[in-house]
Amino acid sequence: MLTNLHKQLLNDYQHDFPLSPRPYRDIADALGVTEDDVLTAFAELSDNHLISRIGPVIPPNHIGVSALVAMAVPEAELQTVADKVSAHPEVNHNYEREHRINLWFVVIASDNEHLQTVIEDIEQETSYPAMQLPMLNDFFIDLGFKLDLTDA
Amino acid sequence: MLDDIDRKIIQATQAGLPLTPQPYQAVAEQLGLSADEVMQRLSAMQQSAIIRRIGAVPNHYKLGYRYNGMTVWNIADEIIDEIGQQVGQLEFVSHCYHRPRHLPEWPYNLFAMVHGKSQQEVDSQIQQIKDLLGDKNLGSDVLYSTRILKKTGFRSGGPSTAQNDS
Numbered sequence: 549m550l551t552n553l554h555k556q557l558l559n560d561y562q563h564d565f566p567l568s569p570r571p572y573r574d575i576a577d578a579l580g581v582t583e584d585d586v587l588t589a590f591a592e593l594s595d596n597h598l599i600s601r602i603g604p605v606i607p608p609n610h611i612g613v614s615a616l617v618a619m620a621v622p623e624a625e626l627q628t629v630a631d632k633v634s635a636h637p638e639v640n641h642n643y644e645r646e647h648r649i650n651l652w653f654v655v656i657a658s659d660n661e662h663l664q665t666v667i668e669d670i671e672q673e674t675s676y677p678a679m680q681l682p683m684l685n686d687f688f689i690d691l692g693f694k695l696d697l698t699d700a
Numbered sequence: 701m702l703d704d705i706d707r708k709i710i711q712a713t714q715a716g717l718p719l720t721p722q723p724y725q726a727v728a729e730q731l732g733l734s735a736d737e738v739m740q741r742l743s744a745m746q747q748s749a750i751i752r753r754i755g756a757v758p759n760h761y762k763l764g765y766r767y768n769g770m771t772v773w774n775i776a777d778e779i780i781d782e783i784g785q786q787v788g789q790l791e792f793v794s795h796c797y798h799r800p801r802h803l804p805e806w807p808y809n810l811f812a813m814v815h816g817k818s819q820q821e822v823d824s825q826i827q828q829i830k831d832l833l834g835d836k837n838l839g840s841d842v843l844y845s846t847r848i849l850k851k852t853g854f855r856s857g858g859p860s861t862a863q864n865d866s
Contacts, residue, residue: 558763563753567739570721583721590756591719597762601716604742604751616799618806627849634850642850645770645843649806652770652843653850679806685781685798687788694791695763696817 550598553581553589555697558598565602607686613663614656615682619674620649629674638666649679702750705733709741710751760794765815767822771829772808774801774839780810783836787812790832792825807839 550558556579566574572590573583593599621629626644633653634642642653657663671678702710708731717723724742725735745751760768775783780798787810788796795813812829816822826842 557756558758562755562758565717565755567724567743567754569724569735569739571717571723572719572721587719587721593756594716594719597759599756600759601714602719602756603713603716604710604745604754605757606710606714606750607752616811620805630849639850642848643845644847644849645845647841647843651849652845679802681799681802681806681811683797683799685784687781687784687796687798688793695758695760695765697763699764 550697551589553579553585554593554598557586557589557593558697559695561602612656612658613660613682614654615663615667615680617653617655617667617670618649618679618681619651619676621651621674621676623650626651629676632673633670636666636670638662702745705731705737706741706745706750709733709738710745713742760815764817767817767819768813768815768845769822769826770843770845771812771814771826772841772843773810773812773829773833773837774807775810775833775836776838777809779836783833784810786832787829790825790828792816793829808841 557575561575565571568574570583572586576583576586579586590599590602594601619629619633630642630644630651633639633651636655638655638657639653640656642651644650645652655663655666657666667678667680709727712727712730718726720726722735724738728735728738731738742751742754746754773783773787784796784798787793790812792814793812794815795811797811798809799811801807801809814822814825814829816825830837830840
């Protein structure tokens, strides 16, 4: 069960986490609790994997280059092909999606040359063509995601 | 742009700020810097939009947002920036990107990830995007993830944490 403090931390501190020497104390002061309360509540959220971390969020392509890549693979071969794709350390997400084009993964590399090498290697290893869908523009205004925690 | 110290600060904080009373001091000690310099550089990177936000990164899947769809739309190139901004502002959209078409098999150039606690909620979100776009929507599809085959990085959890959460 989430306490009110958990819910406040989840919804009110997805952005504007204080850049101050004692940020947890500043949050505690704003919420009328103790620094220990805030540290304990964040630790509980983290231990239960309700937050993955507290820290700076970097938009894609600001560090290195990345592309979303998609392939159409017959269902019978999907796991084999997916394993070959996932074996590359540059691949950091790999999903099966319900579509004729059914294998979707993100490749992150240090520069474009490296990115193209990884994608060419994957095409050769799997013998399926890879459709590259790099980000051309990012429209997301990231103010955090408004969570409905009424039943949480 | 970023220098080596900026990059080190980003690397040192990607797994999360420590849950200790003086987290920036802890990061600074690890890198041989002062806490003031760490905070000042994080602030500068935020102002130059290298850092989008600093805060708690929720695991949507664990919080009950188990239904996610990758919605894809075919929008005329001349208006995609305007339309993309409108879609990106919707509060249930977690990512919104312009990507290239690959004709003939892939006519879609606008990608928006939507998240909900039920299929019904996601269906209603997709309808809201359709209503917003009206006849500017030249075609659309929704791709649901059926299996996570690999997910690495610092975010644990299920499909609704989506690609590149960021």
